[in-house]
Amino acid sequence: MGNGTATRTAADLDEQLERHRVELTGYCYRMLGSPFEAEDAVQETLVRAWRSHAGFEGRSSLRSWLYRIATNVCLDMLAAGSRRARPMDLTESLPLARAVLAPRPDHVWLEPMPDDRVLPATEDPAEAAVAKESVRLAFMAALQQLPPRQRAVLILREVLAWRASEVAELLDTSVASVNSALQRARATLAARKDHSADAAVSDPLDEEQQRLLERYVKAFEGYDMAALTALLHEDAVMTMPPFDLWLTGPADITGFMTTLGSACAGSRLLPVRANGLPGFAQYKPDPDQGGFTPWSVQVLEISQGRIAGFHCFLDTRRWFPLFGLPLHLEGETDQVEQAG
Numbered sequence: 001m002g003n004g005t006a007t008r009t010a011a012d013l014d015e016q017l018e019r020h021r022v023e024l025t026g027y028c029y030r031m032l033g034s035p036f037e038a039e040d041a042v043q044e045t046l047v048r049a050w051r052s053h054a055g056f057e058g059r060s061s062l063r064s065w066l067y068r069i070a071t072n073v074c075l076d077m078l079a080a081g082s083r084r085a086r087p088m089d090l091t092e093s094l095p096l097a098r099a100v101l102a103p104r105p106d107h108v109w110l111e112p113m114p115d116d117r118v119l120p121a122t123e124d125p126a127e128a129a130v131a132k133e134s135v136r137l138a139f140m141a142a143l144q145q146l147p148p149r150q151r152a153v154l155i156l157r158e159v160l161a162w163r164a165s166e167v168a169e170l171l172d173t174s175v176a177s178v179n180s181a182l183q184r185a186r187a188t189l190a191a192r193k194d195h196s197a198d199a200a201v202s203d204p205l206d207e208e209q210q211r212l213l214e215r216y217v218k219a220f221e222g223y224d225m226a227a228l229t230a231l232l233h234e235d236a237v238m239t240m241p242p243f244d245l246w247l248t249g250p251a252d253i254t255g256f257m258t259t260l261g262s263a264c265a266g267s268r269l270l271p272v273r274a275n276g277l278p279g280f281a282q283y284k285p286d287p288d289q290g291g292f293t294p295w296s297v298q299v300l301e302i303s304q305g306r307i308a309g310f311h312c313f314l315d316t317r318r319w320f321p322l323f324g325l326p327l328h329l330e331g332e333t334d335q336v337e338q339a340g
Contacts, residue, residue, distance in 0.1 A: 033084030132276030
């Protein structure tokens with residue numbers, strides 16, 4: 001009888017902890033900038049919670065207690081001081097004529113995240129909008145510029161709408177200290193010059209945005225550079241982590257695609273949702289096995305009815321399993337001859 005009760009209690013605790021996984025993953029992802037580090041942090045949080053649950057006296061809610069543990073885990077992981085970034089945070093934009101594909105290690109880069117792993121289901125449209133905006137690439141990159149404790153304060157106060165007193169208790173500090181950290185964090189973000197305008201995506205996508213994406217797929221799969229140029233914002237930015245090169249403007253972006261990127265002709269695109277933004281899994285023709293092989297996860301930023309950001313994450317051995325995508329597509333590669 002006692003064992004049965006213990007088993008039920010353990011199962012109940014597992015269920016209670018698991019209920020918080022998605023929102024905790026979203027919090028840790030905003031803190032750390034990497035889906036894999038975020039999932040490691042959440043797993044460590046749940047392990048610590050399981051081990052110390054007997055000593056949890058219920059002075060705060062289980063959710064608050066889990067956020068306290070997760071914050072400590074993230075602060076420990078950030079102690080080394082590394083800050084994840086986008087290419088435009090590290091280098092100047094180069095013209096196509098001087099383009100060099102120089103890779104940097106994985107730990108340098110801000111990494112994409114599938115929406116369903118970090119955005120809890122909610123019936124509150126305003127809450128859903130804030131959650132999506134707070135995982136968009138530009139905001140995530142700005143968060144990475146903040147010292148870790150300021151980052152935690154900003155996320156807890158501005159994204160999760162915690163009261164200053166709740167944040168102070170979580171961080172074992174004063175309300176005045178929390179308010180000061182929030183003020184400094186806001187000032188840093190306000191002063192930050194950004195190269196992308198990704199705040200104009202409706203949820204769900206409105207008809208104009210849906211048509212824009214349909215035209216984009218047709219132009220990209222057909223490798224029609226004239227059609228693609230018509231869809232790109234005049235200040236559009238293209239990035240390709242792990243390479244630190246980034247390009248600005250339709251001429252250099254389409255010029256790259258027909259020269260260094262010409263092997264992408266004849267690609268196929270499958271829709272994905274990443275970082276609160278529309279995106280696609282890109283498969284390029286596989287000359288060895290036939291069909292199509294993974295090449296990138298594309299995340300698109302939309303502004304004023306055009307594509308303003310075109311971010312291609314190339315480490316497919318990591319991204320495609322994360323997004324639950326197949327590692328090979330069957331099909332005829334009938335458009336390869338259109339390269340160049």
